[in-house]
Amino acid sequence: MRNALLGISSLVMLAQSAAAADLTILVTNITEPTGEVRWVLFDSAEHYKADDSALLAVRNRVDGDSMKVTVHDLPAGRYAIKLFHDANNNGELDSNMLGIPTEGYGFSNNAGRFGPPSFEDAAVTVDEDLQIEIRVR
Amino acid sequence: MNRREFLQGLAALVAAQSTSGYLWAEAPPPWTLGFEGVEEDLPPRAMRVRGEFPAQCRGSLYRNGPALYARGLQRYQHWFDPDGMVQAFRIAAGSVEHQGRFVRTHRFKQEEKAGRFLHGGAGTNFEDALPVRNNESTNVANINVQPLNGELLAMWEAGSAYRIDPDSLETLGTLEFDDSLRGVPFSAHPHFDERGELWNIGSVLFAHQPTLVLYHLGADGRLQKSAAVPMDFPGYMHDFVLTPRYLIALNSSAVLGAGDNFVDRLHWEPERPSQLLVFDRNDFSLRATIEVPATFVFHFGNGWEEGDNIHFTACAYRDMDIVSVGMFRLAQQQPGPYHDASALVHYTLSLSPGSAETTSLGIDMEFPGYDTRRPFSAQMLSGAAGQGEADSRLASAVVRVDPRTGDSERFDYGEGVVVEEPLFVPGPDEGYLLHSFLDYRQGRSGIAALKAGRLADGPVASADMERVLPLGFHGCFLPA
Ligand SMILES: [Fe+2]
Numbered sequence: 001m002r003n004a005l006l007g008i009s010s011l012v013m014l015a016q017s018a019a020a021a022d023l024t025i026l027v028t029n030i031t032e033p034t035g036e037v038r039w040v041l042f043d044s045a046e047h048y049k050a051d052d053s054a055l056l057a058v059r060n061r062v063d064g065d066s067m068k069v070t071v072h073d074l075p076a077g078r079y080a081i082k083l084f085h086d087a088n089n090n091g092e093l094d095s096n097m098l099g100i101p102t103e104g105y106g107f108s109n110n111a112g113r114f115g116p117p118s119f120e121d122a123a124v125t126v127d128e129d130l131q132i133e134i135r136v137r
Numbered sequence: 138m139n140r141r142e143f144l145q146g147l148a149a150l151v152a153a154q155s156t157s158g159y160l161w162a163e164a165p166p167p168w169t170l171g172f173e174g175v176e177e178d179l180p181p182r183a184m185r186v187r188g189e190f191p192a193q194c195r196g197s198l199y200r201n202g203p204a205l206y207a208r209g210l211q212r213y214q215h216w217f218d219p220d221g222m223v224q225a226f227r228i229a230a231g232s233v234e235h236q237g238r239f240v241r242t243h244r245f246k247q248e249e250k251a252g253r254f255l256h257g258g259a260g261t262n263f264e265d266a267l268p269v270r271n272n273e274s275t276n277v278a279n280i281n282v283q284p285l286n287g288e289l290l291a292m293w294e295a296g297s298a299y300r301i302d303p304d305s306l307e308t309l310g311t312l313e314f315d316d317s318l319r320g321v322p323f324s325a326h327p328h329f330d331e332r333g334e335l336w337n338i339g340s341v342l343f344a345h346q347p348t349l350v351l352y353h354l355g356a357d358g359r360l361q362k363s364a365a366v367p368m369d370f371p372g373y374m375h376d377f378v379l380t381p382r383y384l385i386a387l388n389s390s391a392v393l394g395a396g397d398n399f400v401d402r403l404h405w406e407p408e409r410p411s412q413l414l415v416f417d418r419n420d421f422s423l424r425a426t427i428e429v430p431a432t433f434v435f436h437f438g439n440g441w442e443e444g445d446n447i448h449f450t451a452c453a454y455r456d457m458d459i460v461s462v463g464m465f466r467l468a469q470q471q472p473g474p475y476h477d478a479s480a481l482v483h484y485t486l487s488l489s490p491g492s493a494e495t496t497s498l499g500i501d502m503e504f505p506g507y508d509t510r511r512p513f514s515a516q517m518l519s520g521a522a523g524q525g526e527a528d529s530r531l532a533s534a535v536v537r538v539d540p541r542t543g544d545s546e547r548f549d550y551g552e553g554v555v556v557e558e559p560l561f562v563p564g565p566d567e568g569y570l571l572h573s574f575l576d577y578r579q580g581r582s583g584i585a586a587l588k589a590g591r592l593a594d595g596p597v598a599s600a601d602m603e604r605v606l607p608l609g610f611h612g613c614f615l616p617a
Binding site for chain 2: 031094096097098099100101102104105110112113135137
């Protein structure tokens with residue numbers, strides 16, 4: 001299904017240049033039918049690592065076990081996405097007493113089998129319209 | 138522990154590379170039938186009964202164990218790995234019926250839908266394995282099944298317990314306490330105290346700070362208290378000892394380090410002493426850490442106290458070859474043996490100053506059992522002993538031993554029959570031992586009852602069927 005971006009449309013109309021393209025993100029394996037998927041898009045390894053100055057920070061209401069969102073007119077470049085499923089709408093990736101995440105999360109390229117992936121491992125190249133799948137783990 | 142550290146620790150539970158199935162050069166040894174696995178739930182089936190089960194043995198014998206070995210061309214390589222199936226043997230006057238049902242873990246449901254294994258196992262890697270959310274993502278609930286508050290719990294050792302309906306064997310969900318304990322390991326060997334309250338550990342080796350979680354539940358299943366205690370090193374831990382005043386865990390010398398999966402990451406460190414961690418039951422404070430020579434133990438007999446001394450028994454191994462070699466060879470259906478049999482050891486602890494004395498009882502047993510109505514009494518232990526199956530180290534005998542003297546009795550079925558965990562059932566005189574078995578020459582699984590004190594006479598009753606059950610681990614008997 002298709003969810004509207006909660007952000008205002010101007011936020012996701014990023015570029016007017018001729019090199020711009022659309023990035024469509026298919027989020028799958030959403031195992032609880034509640035809350036929001038919160039995702040952030042980075043265009044640099046520095047910001048990705050520091051977890052600040054994201055190019056985009058978006059919240060999409062969950063409605064089913066998958067969702068599809070499109071970022072329009074993204075300048076050509078390398079981008080990486082981190083997301084988590086805030087199933088109980090408390091604004092946080094919940095964890096237990098051991099610090100182990102108990103809500104779903106994911107990265108572009110579904111990278112990071114042995115830990116959180118580097119920007120390089122998670123990054124995708126956008127130079128023409130592209131659809132990627134992020135499986136919530 | 139932050140998320141980064143956690144995610145790095147996840148390597149313990151995740152696949153890294155593919156392993157191909159074992160290809161036969163010649164016919165497999167016949168005992169490998171016990172590691173074929175099953176692919177479907179096993180609907181109720183009447184068994185053939187021989188002799189008459191004593192009235193005290195009427196009720197339900199429940200067992201759990203690894204059962205789903207393969208999906209498509211993927212096959213698990215280690216006995217720890219396959220999805221758990223809870224078996225019920227319903228023993229009535231003149232009839233016995235068997236039923237088996239896979240535990241519908243989160244993992245089982247996801248993989249059933251996908252038609253393949255999505256994640257690696259404790260000892261198996263798959264090439265196309267997907268990343269996991271946390272330890273709970275790979276929970277297969279395949280080690281033990283025990284009663285709690287009118288339900289059953291199917292338990293693994295690195296995740297939550299699954300609640301099971303004792304009549305239908307349907308999976309009801311996970312046993313939850315509060316958000317802080319969600320997904321925190323609840324190990325597979327909880328012990329009941331004299332009031333029917335339940336105590337357990339949760340071994341968190343894979344965390345950046347190795348941690349032992351302690352649980353105390355009321356008979357109603359509600360959490361009374363819990364604690365998270367940092368450990369000096371991440372030693373493998375499977376079972377523990379409960380006494381009237383103490384809870385004793387063994388931080389073994391099989392230590393989690395680098396590797397491709399959980400089993401591969403366990404390294405035997407013979408120079409590193411193992412630690413007996415003695416906790417006060419009242420407040421879970423650590424009363425003593427007692428070092429003992431490097432040892433490896435899955436299972437302990439019951440614990441008791443005499444004055445200031447703590448007594449218990451352990452089925453001890455010289456090293457961890459049973460995990461790092463033996464359980465691979467068994468699951469891969471390869472002839473052995475690849476590990477030594479366990480030996481029953483009697484421990485006597487003193488707390489001030491902390492010391493441990495050990496006496497070897499010279500009994501080659503595993504799967505210790507006892508009269509759980511009096512968990513803190515020095516009493517006879519039962520077990521499965523390994524005499525007849527030199528090739529596989531699988532048990533062929535039922536044994537009973539006095540841990541104070543080493544006096545024992547046994548019945549050996551001989552090669553061809555694998556004996557699974559005997560359970561004590563109260564009855565006249567010294568009671569009964571009830572156990573499941575696999576007769577691999579006949580291709581039949583079954584159960585048998587023997588009279589305690591008269592083991593050498595062999596079974597007083599048995600039931601079997603033309604249905605082969607995968608060899609499993611632990612269970613319980615609930616009288617009718
Ligand atoms: Fe066990």
